[in-house]
Amino acid sequence: MRANALRDWFEKQGNEVLISHPLETTFKPYAFGSNFYNFIQKKLPAFHNIYFYFLEFANLHRNPIFIFGTKKWLLEISDFAPDIVFSVHAHLNHGYYLLLKEQLGRSFKFMTYCGEMSDSSGFSRHWVNPNIDSFLGPFKETCEAAVKRGMPDSKVHEVGPLLRKxxxxxxxxxxxxxxxxxxxxxxxxxxxxxxxxxxxxxxxxxxxxxxxxxxxxxxxxxxxxxxxxxxxxxxxxxxxxxxxxxxxxxxxxxxxxxxxxxxxxxxxxxxxxxxxxxxxxxxxxxxxxxxxxxxxxxxxxxxxxxxxxxxxxxxxxxxxxxxLGHRIPKINVEIDEAPVKLFNHLEAAICKS
Known part of the structure; x- marks a missing residue:
């Protein structure tokens, strides 16, 4: 959802965007893991209390040596030659980042946009990599969670929600x-x-x-x-x-x-x-x-x-x-007429790349 929203907004500004799904398309066991994640979300949400923490500590995608099936994917990204790589998934911010650094062999900016709204034990540590260029979050609570987990404050930016137009x-x-x-x-x-x-x-x-x-x-x-x-x-x-x-x-x-x-x-x-x-x-x-x-x-x-x-x-x-008939709680978050803060951050990164 967020990747599609970014593409729609960024292409409107005259930029090219390529959406890539390495976890779903490069290696069948990774695709199975994603499908299994979706299955238990529908059928047995409580089981995520086991699966989530397994993924937290298994470090399946933190070391590029142990990431498989990426040859074709890396060639696809190289052909596109991005100025910015924009991650919206917790498990793409470490090993895949290092693979891209080695493959592209040139300057590019790597940014993570984390859509989580706040902090808890369910805020994945894989969202945070102090070595990337920027961590972007929709709310101050998101950004505080990233800093708490070791992201340098200077690289953390609250840019508001990333939604459809x-x-x-x-x-x-x-x-x-x-x-x-x-x-x-x-x-x-x-x-x-x-x-x-x-x-x-x-x-x-x-x-x-x-x-x-x-x-x-x-x-x-x-x-x-x-x-x-x-x-x-x-x-x-x-x-x-x-x-x-x-x-x-x-x-x-x-x-x-x-x-x-x-x-x-x-x-x-x-x-x-x-x-x-x-x-x-x-x-x-x-x-x-x-x-x-x-x-x-x-x-x-x-x-x-x-x-x-x-x-x-x-x-x-x-x-x-x-x-029914009772007052049901609501929260109203005001946003701009476009994700301006996010645009400004991306455009500044392109100018520097």
């Missing part, structure tokens, strides 16, 4: 109404928004069944992303519900902003991407922690509890109706 634009009520009408959603009924993580993790079916016992009038939008199984299940369930539900596959950024700004609340796991979008839109949020809390989710829960007097976590999605 629509999140930076002003959107009035008339604009939102048009988007809702396009999606056949009423602008006159309370809207409950159920979120899905990038990997398709959600609890839509048990939430919808629990809401079916409510007498009040409302409508539900269930974001399904690439989870076709849940999308089809909800379509089959529609006729049995006493309220309207709108299952949506992957949607664009304008639609996402409209839904977040129209919703009474968002119910979703405390992932960094989803939670950042919610706080930028000022959307009240209920956190789904069914199946346990993943270590990296604690970063975002700590951000919320540090900036809000209240934090609502639901270990069972069936309890969501308890909070």
């Amino acid at each position: 629509a999140f930076y634009k002003k959107q009035n009520q008339s604009d939102r109404k048009k988007i809702l009408e396009k999606l056949s959603i009423s602008a006159n009924l309370p809207l409950y928004l159920l979120g899905t993580g990038a990997n398709g993790a959600n609890q839509h079916i048990p939430v919808l069944n629990a809401l079916n016992n409510e007498d009040s009038k409302f409508q539900v939008v269930a974001l399904c992303g690439n989870n076709n199984k849940v999308f089809n299940e909800i379509n089959n369930l529609k006729g049995l519900l006493n309220f309207k539900v709108f299952p949506l596959p992957t949607i664009d950024d304008v639609e996402m902003v409209s839904l977040l700004k129209s919703a009474e609340f968002l119910f979703a796991r405390p992932g960094a991407g989803t939670t950042t979008e919610a706080v930028v839109c000022g959307t009240p949020m209920l956190f789904d922690i069914s199946g346990g809390i993943m270590p990296q989710e604690r970063n975002n829960l700590n951000f919320w509890s540090g900036r809000s007097k209240n934090l609502i976590k639901l270990s069972s999605p069936k309890r969501l109706p308890v909070y």
Whole structure:
């Protein structure tokens, strides 16, 4: 998500951007590890308390000697000849950085953008490499976590969230109404928004069944992303519900902003991407922690509890109706009309390279 957002913004400025996924494309066991990570996020989040800490101490990608399958990838990067290498993944900041230094044989800037919102035991130490040129973070809490882990303060910069373009634009009520009408959603009924993580993790079916016992009038939008199984299940369930539900596959950024700004609340796991979008839109949020809390989710829960007097976590999605009609906490983070601080930092780095 962040890589695509950066590409869209940076190409608009007349720059060339190449997105590369070395962990997913260079060596099959690495791809298996990424897929396994996604699988347990959907099926057994609590197991991340084992897998995350295994990755923390296994150091699989810190020494370039033990990184495999990179020959073709290094040639691809060499052909592109980047002025800046911009990492948005914790496990690309050490061994892969050293491989690029050896391969490129020329001056380039290596920057890490960490999307974690705050500190906790789930803030990976692999985000921090004092030898790279810059560590960039969306919030001061992110930057403080990096300094705490040994990143030189002079290399750490708070540059704000890196999101898709629509999140930076002003959107009035008339604009939102048009988007809702396009999606056949009423602008006159309370809207409950159920979120899905990038990997398709959600609890839509048990939430919808629990809401079916409510007498009040409302409508539900269930974001399904690439989870076709849940999308089809909800379509089959529609006729049995006493309220309207709108299952949506992957949607664009304008639609996402409209839904977040129209919703009474968002119910979703405390992932960094989803939670950042919610706080930028000022959307009240209920956190789904069914199946346990993943270590990296604690970063975002700590951000919320540090900036809000209240934090609502639901270990069972069936309890969501308890909070209907209650004031649900929200955080509103103001951002510029574009990621200006990030642009300025990148442009300054290009001038120096």
